[in-house]
Amino acid sequence: MEVTDTKKGDYLVINLSGRLDTSNYGELEKKLIGFIEAGDKKIAVDCSGLVYISSSGLRVLLMALKKITAAGGKFHLCCLQDNIREIFEIAGFTSIFRVFDTLDEATA
Amino acid sequence: MDDQFNVKIMVVDDEVDLEPLIRQKFRKQIRTGEYDFVFAHNGLEALASLIEFPDIGIILSDINMPEMDGLTLLTKLKELKNPSLKTVIVSAYGDMENIRVAMNRGAFDFLTKPINFDDLEITINKTLEETLIQRKALHEHDQLISIRHDLNVAREIQQGILPKTFPPFPGRTDFEIFANMVAAKEVGGDFYDFFMIDNNRLGFVIGDVSGKGIPAAIFMAVSRTLIRATGLKGMPAGECLQYANNLLCNESVSCMFVTVFYGIMNMQTGEMEYANAGHNPPYVLKKDGTIEMVPSTGDIILGCFDDQPFKSAKIMLSPGDGILLFTDGVTEAFNKADEVYGEERLESLLQTMKDFSANKIVTVIADDVSEYAMGVAQSDDITLLSLKYNG
Structure with missing residues (x-):
């Protein structure tokens, strides 16, 4: 998995690519907590390069969503590949997360 | 650094003048906490100090001493089987026979008298480094064991239900x-x-x-x-x-x-x-x-x-x-x-x-x-x- 970040308007955009699973979720967790604690309140996660997510990965996203929402911020997801979207739907996450088709919409 | 990586240096010598000399020569390192010395005057005292100060990592020992000499001390230390405890032997110049015996009994290094303090410092630093590596490896090993223990507990909970x-x-x-x-x-x-x-x-x-x-x-x-x-x-x-x-x-x-x-x-x-x-x-x-x-x-x-x-x-x-x-x-x-x-x-x-x-x-x-x-x-x-x- 690779995690990179850029700025787009008000939003901090995090690009995820590769596989987010038990072997590397800790890395993303640390980064996200770092951003949130540093005061980033608008985060958009671009999942266009994400090919697999395990339940540990879902937990990290959930944790970030909860922390940011509690701080009055926004945590958006966009560009989910079909298999990732399916996992989100099965887990019932599409009703909890705000999921957008494009990065532009996610950072609007 | 963690407490467990603080290493004490024990000097074993029946020469009572050595202690003030070492304290004087290494006063800077002692003040900054880089070196921490303990002194003993024969092999028996040295063994007693090891029990009192378990964080001793380096022993600097003379060979000829009353009660228990340096070579006997080495034999006793070997029985402790502590890989992160290193002994440096100090011998008379040219005393190859005793040096060979000391090395064969597990000494890490040797110095000859009269002691050159620059050389002593290099030797201490080299030995300290080695001891620290050993201690870290041991520490990580212990951690792995405890993680494995945790996993077993988790597995038992899971299998049990x-x-x-x-x-x-x-x-x-x-x-x-x-x-x-x-x-x-x-x-x-x-x-x-x-x-x-x-x-x-x-x-x-x-x-x-x-x-x-x-x-x-x-x-x-x-x-x-x-x-x-x-x-x-x-x-x-x-x-x-x-x-x-x-x-x-x-x-x-x-x-x-x-x-x-x-x-x-x-x-x-x-x-x-x-x-x-x-x-x-x-x-x-x-x-x-x-x-x-x-x-x-x-x-x-x-x-x-x-x-x-x-x-x-x-x-x-x-x-x-x-x-x-x-x-x-x-x-x-x-x-x-x-x-x-x-x-x-x-x-x-x-x-x-x-x-x-x-x-x-x-x-x-x-x-x-x-x-x-x-x-x-x-x-x-x-x-x-x-x-x-x-x-």
């Missing part, structure tokens, strides 16, 4: 049930459970906790207990999950969650009521060999959002139909080419399982997954539960 006697209800011919979990090396949090609610209704559960280790194992045990306790009261499937969810939300540390499918099979009517908290939809294996997915209820995982409603849905089974519950360790097993096992492969396998017993269904799928993933470390628990309704 799974029903393992099959058939579990030997007198009953109206249904068969079989389940199996193959745990991954790193303990995950899969579980299954089943229980008779009354004479006609069987409750059955499959779940997958996110996360690993002891916290996941405890979360799993709590989830299973909550669902079983509410299930046994005969509450509708959705209400059971809702109740469990509210209690789990209090338990959940950093958003640990569990996906659960809970079904209630009425053996008299063939009706299966179910609720699904974010779990992979199970399959219905029809008597004629076709398969169907159990329709989703769209409800979210347990343990993260309280006061969520959970829906109960119903489907009808006919005698000869079966249900297969599984966790994503099945469909997300990877092969050597880094491809997932996938639902398609599972579905086509299921289509060959007309008239299979519950036991055979589980066994054949588990074998197929393990064959597919041959040579790749299993990253997630693989759990299967099969229920066959005979009517």
Whole structure:
């Protein structure tokens, strides 16, 4: 998995690519907590390069969503590949997360 | 640096003038805490000091001393078998014979008299470095042992709650049930459970906790207990999950969650009521060999959002139909080419399982997954539960 970040308007955009699973979720967790604690309140996660997510990965996203929402911020997801979207739907996450088709919409 | 990496240096010499000399020469290092000296005047005192100061890592010892000489001390030190305790021997110039004996008895290095303090400093630093590396390695080794211990505890919790006697209800011919979990090396949090609610209704559960280790194992045990306790009261499937969810939300540390499918099979009517908290939809294996997915209820995982409603849905089974519950360790097993096992492969396998017993269904799928993933470390628990309704 690779995690990179850029700025787009008000939003901090995090690009995820590769596989987010038990072997590397800790890395993303640390980064996200770092951003949130540093005061980033608008985060958009671009999942266009994400090919697999395990339940540990879902937990990290959930944790970030909860922390940011509690701080009055926004945590958006966009560009989910079909298999990732399916996992989100099965887990019932599409009703909890705000999921957008494009990065532009996610950072609007 | 951690306390355990603070290393004391013990100087063993019957020459009483040596102590003030060393304290004077290394006063800077002593002041900054870089060096920390202990002094002994013969081998026996040295051994006593080792007990008093377990953080001694370097011994700088003379050879000729009363009570116990340096070479005997070396023999005693060897018996301690402490790889992070290094001895540097100080001998008379040109005394090759004693130096050879000292090295053969496990001395790390030697110095000759009169002591050149620059050389002594280099030797101390070199030895310190070596000792620190050894201590760190030892520390990491101990940590690994304790992690392995943790994993064993987690595995015991997990294994302890799974029903393992099959058939579990030997007198009953109206249904068969079989389940199996193959745990991954790193303990995950899969579980299954089943229980008779009354004479006609069987409750059955499959779940997958996110996360690993002891916290996941405890979360799993709590989830299973909550669902079983509410299930046994005969509450509708959705209400059971809702109740469990509210209690789990209090338990959940950093958003640990569990996906659960809970079904209630009425053996008299063939009706299966179910609720699904974010779990992979199970399959219905029809008597004629076709398969169907159990329709989703769209409800979210347990343990993260309280006061969520959970829906109960119903489907009808006919005698000869079966249900297969599984966790994503099945469909997300990877092969050597880094491809997932996938639902398609599972579905086509299921289509060959007309008239299979519950036991055979589980066994054949588990074998197929393990064959597919041959040579790749299993990253997630693989759990299967099969229920066959005979009517």
